[in-house]
Amino acid sequence: MKQEGIENEYLFFLFNYLPCDLLQGYxxxxxxxxHEFINFVKNFKPDSTFIEFQQNNSKILNLKIAQVKYFIYKYFKIIRNILQNNDSDKQLNDLSKIIxxxxxxxxxxxxxxxxxxxxEKNIFRKKRRKT
Structure with a gap:
């Protein structure tokens, strides 16, 4: 599958986890x-958080699960950036404004x-059957 119109980080992340082989977009x-494209391809490096998430990459057919993975990635990236940049205690205390x-x-x-x-009904119905 090919996906065009990747306009933001959310779509980029999402389609990397869905069964998609080629991505294109702003x-x-x-x-x-x-000539700029050649340099771009030679020098392109995704951010370290994305690479870490991709190491355990498996394609997902469930959109909701892919969305949850993005939310985890997003907050993991924020916390990692704060820790890697040795931000001050004040900025660490401001985490509650970010998250x-x-x-x-x-x-x-x-x-x-x-x-x-x-x-909800299916969850409780299955739970009652097991007990």
Missing amino acids: FISKPIPY EFDHKKCDFGKWYYSVYPLY
Whole structure:
């Protein structure tokens, strides 16, 4: 599968985990002259957090699971950048402004509580059968 229109980090991450072989879009590169393209290809390096996530890469057929992986990646990247840049204690204390700690308001919580009502009955039905 080929995907065109990768305009942001979210789509770039998402389509790397979905069964997609070729990505194209402004997030990767805007149209550039041939000689600049050659230099771009020679020097391109994805960020270290993305590479780390790709080491355990397996294609996923479930869009919701790929979305959750992105949310984990996004926050892992923020924390890693803070730690790698030796940011001051003040900036570390400001993490609460960057990351939502309320389990129902964070990105994962928003997703979980949006799909939970759809599957709640099935979850409890299976649980009751096992006990």
